[in-house]
Amino acid sequence: MKEILAGLCRVPGVNGAMAVSSDGLLIASQTGLGGKDAEEAAAAVAGNLGKVVGPVLQKLGRGEMKHVVVSGAGGRVLLVGSGPGCLVALLEPDANLGLVQLELGAAAVEAGREMRL
Amino acid sequence: MSFLDKLIKNRERTRLEEAVRKDPSPAAFLGLARVLQQEGDLAQARQVARRGAAAFPKDSELAQLDRDLTTLERDAECRRLREQIANFPNGRLYARLAELYRAGGQPDKAVQVASSGLGSFPNHDGLHYVLGLLHADAGAKEEACKHLSRAAELDKFNYSALKLLGRLLSELGRHMDAAETFAKIRGFAPDDEEVKELHSRASRAGGTGPRPAPVPAAARTAPAPGPAVEVRTAPAAPAPAGTGATAADDGSGGSGNGGSSSLLAIALSRIVGKDGIEGAILADSKGTPVASAMPAGQDEQSAAAALAELRRATSPVCGEFGLGGFEEAFLEAEGGGMCVFAMRDMTLGIYVAPRSRAGLIAMHARAFARKIAGSGPEETGS
Numbered sequence: 167m168k169e170i171l172a173g174l175c176r177v178p179g180v181n182g183a184m185a186v187s188s189d190g191l192l193i194a195s196q197t198g199l200g201g202k203d204a205e206e207a208a209a210a211v212a213g214n215l216g217k218v219v220g221p222v223l224q225k226l227g228r229g230e231m232k233h234v235v236v237s238g239a240g241g242r243v244l245l246v247g248s249g250p251g252c253l254v255a256l257l258e259p260d261a262n263l264g265l266v267q268l269e270l271g272a273a274a275v276e277a278g279r280e281m282r283l
Numbered sequence: 284m285s286f287l288d289k290l291i292k293n294r295e296r297t298r299l300e301e302a303v304r305k306d307p308s309p310a311a312f313l314g315l316a317r318v319l320q321q322e323g324d325l326a327q328a329r330q331v332a333r334r335g336a337a338a339f340p341k342d343s344e345l346a347q348l349d350r351d352l353t354t355l356e357r358d359a360e361c362r363r364l365r366e367q368i369a370n371f372p373n374g375r376l377y378a379r380l381a382e383l384y385r386a387g388g389q390p391d392k393a394v395q396v397a398s399s400g401l402g403s404f405p406n407h408d409g410l411h412y413v414l415g416l417l418h419a420d421a422g423a424k425e426e427a428c429k430h431l432s433r434a435a436e437l438d439k440f441n442y443s444a445l446k447l448l449g450r451l452l453s454e455l456g457r458h459m460d461a462a463e464t465f466a467k468i469r470g471f472a473p474d475d476e477e478v479k480e481l482h483s484r485a486s487r488a489g490g491t492g493p494r495p496a497p498v499p500a501a502a503r504t505a506p507a508p509g510p511a512v513e514v515r516t517a518p519a520a521p522a523p524a525g526t527g528a529t530a531a532d533d534g535s536g537g538s539g540n541g542g543s544s545s546l547l548a549i550a551l552s553r554i555v556g557k558d559g560i561e562g563a564i565l566a567d568s569k570g571t572p573v574a575s576a577m578p579a580g581q582d583e584q585s586a587a588a589a590l591a592e593l594r595r596a597t598s599p600v601c602g603e604f605g606l607g608g609f610e611e612a613f614l615e616a617e618g619g620g621m622c623v624f625a626m627r628d629m630t631l632g633i634y635v636a637p638r639s640r641a642g643l644i645a646m647h648a649r650a651f652a653r654k655i656a657g658s659g660p661e662e663t664g665s
Contacts, residue, residue, distance in 0.1 A: 178324075178327075179327075182304075196304070197304075198303065198304035198305070198307075199604070199605065204603070207603050208600075208603040208604050210603075211599045211600050211602075211603045211604075212600060212603075212604075214596060214599075215596045215597060215600055218592060218593070218595075218596035219593065219596065219614055222589045222592055222593055222596075223614060223616045223621060225585065225589055226581070226586060226589055226621055226634070227580070227581065227618065227619075228614075228616040228617075228618050228619045228620065228621055228634075229616045229617035229618030229619070230616055230617045230618075231614065231615075231616050232615045232616055232617065233614075233615050234597075234612060234613070234614045234615070235612065235613040235641070236597050236600045236601060236606070236609070236611075236612045237606070237609075237610045237611045237612065237613075238601035238604075238606025238607040238608055238609055238610055239606065239607030239608050239610060240605065240606050240607040241604075241605075241606045241607075242606065243600055243601075243604050243606065256604055258326070258327065258330050259330075260326050263641070
C-alpha cells in the first residue's frame with residue numbers, strides 16, 4: 167500500500183495520498199499533514215464523505231459514485247472508491263486534474279485489491 | 284544536463300521532499316523550493332515556499348522567496364497571456380493581463396492593456412470593470428464611474444462593478460445615483476447587509492428613505508428560456524401568500540424577496556442547458572430550497588435537503604486537509620454528476636450530464652455566483 171501511495175505522490179501536482187477504510191480508519195498515508203492525529207482526523211472526514219456521497223447521489227438519481235473532487239481556497243482533494251474503502255489524493259491548486267484522475271483510478275484498483283486481502 | 288546530474292538532482296529533490304514531510308524546517312522548504320525553481324516548476328516552487336512561509340512565519344528568507352517566486356510566476360503568466368493575445372485575442376485575456384499588471388504594481392501598463400483590449404472588444408464588461416478599478420485606484424472617480432456604469436450596463440448582475448460604482452458615486456456626492464445603484468444590487472442580493480447599509484446611508488444623504496429594489500424587466504417577462512426544466516421559487520418569507528412571480532408582477536417591492544427569488548430562478552434557468560447542465564438548485568444552510576430550475580422528475584425539497592447534506596459532508600474535508608475554506612465539490616457518478624458550490628450561507632447544486640466538462644460547469648457556476656453574490660473575480664467576461 168505504501169508503494170502505491172508513493173507512486174501516486176510522484177504524479178505532478180499530487181501533494182500526498184492516503185488510503186482509508188470504509189469506516190473512516192486510516193490504512194496508510196503519505197500526506198505530511200502534520201502528525202498521526204491530523205491524518206486520522208482527515209481520514210475520518212474522507213471516510214464519512216465517501217459514505218454520505220454514494221447514497222445522496224443515488225437519491226438524486228445520479229447513479230453509482232465514481233469520484234469526488236473537493237476544492238478549497240488552498241488546494242483540492244480527490245477521492246475515489248477503492249474496494250471496500252477509498253483512496254484520497256491531495257492536490258496542488260493548479261494540478262492537472264485529468265492526469266491525477268487517471269493515475270488515481272489505476273491506483274484505486276490496485277489498492278482495492280490490497281484492501282480486500 | 285547529463286544523466287548523472289539528473290539523477291543527483293532527483294535524489295536531492297526526493298530527500299528534501301521527505302524532509303518537508305517528516306521533519307519540516309525552513310531550510311528544507313527553502314531547499315525544495317529552490318530545486319523546483321531550478322527545474323523550471325515555478326508553480327510548485329511557489330507552493331512549497333508559500334507553505335513554508337505559512338509554517339514558519341518568522342523566517343524572512345522564506346517570506347522573501349515566496350514574494351520573489353510570486354513575482355516570477357506572475358511574470359511568466361503575463362508572458363503566457365501576451366502570447367495568447369497575440370495568437371487568439373479575446374476580452375477576457377486582456378482583462379486578466381490588466382489585472383495581473385495591477386496586482387504587480389504596474390498600473391500604467393494595466394491601463395494600457397485594458398484600453399487596448401477595449402479598442403478591440405468595446406463591449407467586454409470585464410475590461411470596463413478593470414479599467415474602472417484602475418481609474419478608481421488613481422483617484423479619477425468620474426472616469427472610473429463611466430467605465431463601471433458601462434460594465435454594469437453590459438452585465439446587470441455585476442455585483443463588484445455596481446458596488447464600487449455606488450461607493451464612488453457617494454464619494455462624489457451623487458447620493459441619489461448611488462442609492463439607485465445599491466438598490467440594483469439589492470434586487471438580486473437582498474440579504475447583503477453591507478449593501479443594505481450603504482443603500483440606506485446613500486438614501487439618507489440624498490434626502491429620501493431607501494427606495495425598494497427595482498424588479499428588472501427579465502423577471503416580468505418570464506417565461507425564461509431553456510430546456511424542459513421546472514423553474515420554481517421559494518415563496519417570500521415575509522409575504523407567505525405571494526409567490527416570487529406575484530411579487531415581481533405587482534412591482535410594489537415590499538421586502539424585495541419575492542422579486543429576487545423569482546430573479547434567482549430565472550438566473551438559474553439561464554445556466555441550464557449549457558454544456559451539460561441539466562438543472563440547478565439554490566438551497567439555504569438548513570436544506571430549504573431558495574430557488575431552482577429542476578430537471579424533470581426531481582423533487583425540489585428532497586434535492587435541497589440532499590444538497591445541504593452534501594455541503595455538510597464536504598466542508599469538513601477542506602478543514603481537515605488544510606485546504607482553507609470550502610469552495611466547491613464535483614461529484615461524478617455513472618448517471619451524471621452533481622456540482623456543489625458554496626455561496627456564502629447558501630449552496631448551489633448543479634445537475635450535470637455524464638461526461639460533462641467540470642471546468643465549463645465551474646465557469647458557469649462561478650459566473651452565476653458572481654452575479655448573485657459577487658463572490659468571484661473576472662471569471663467569465665461577457
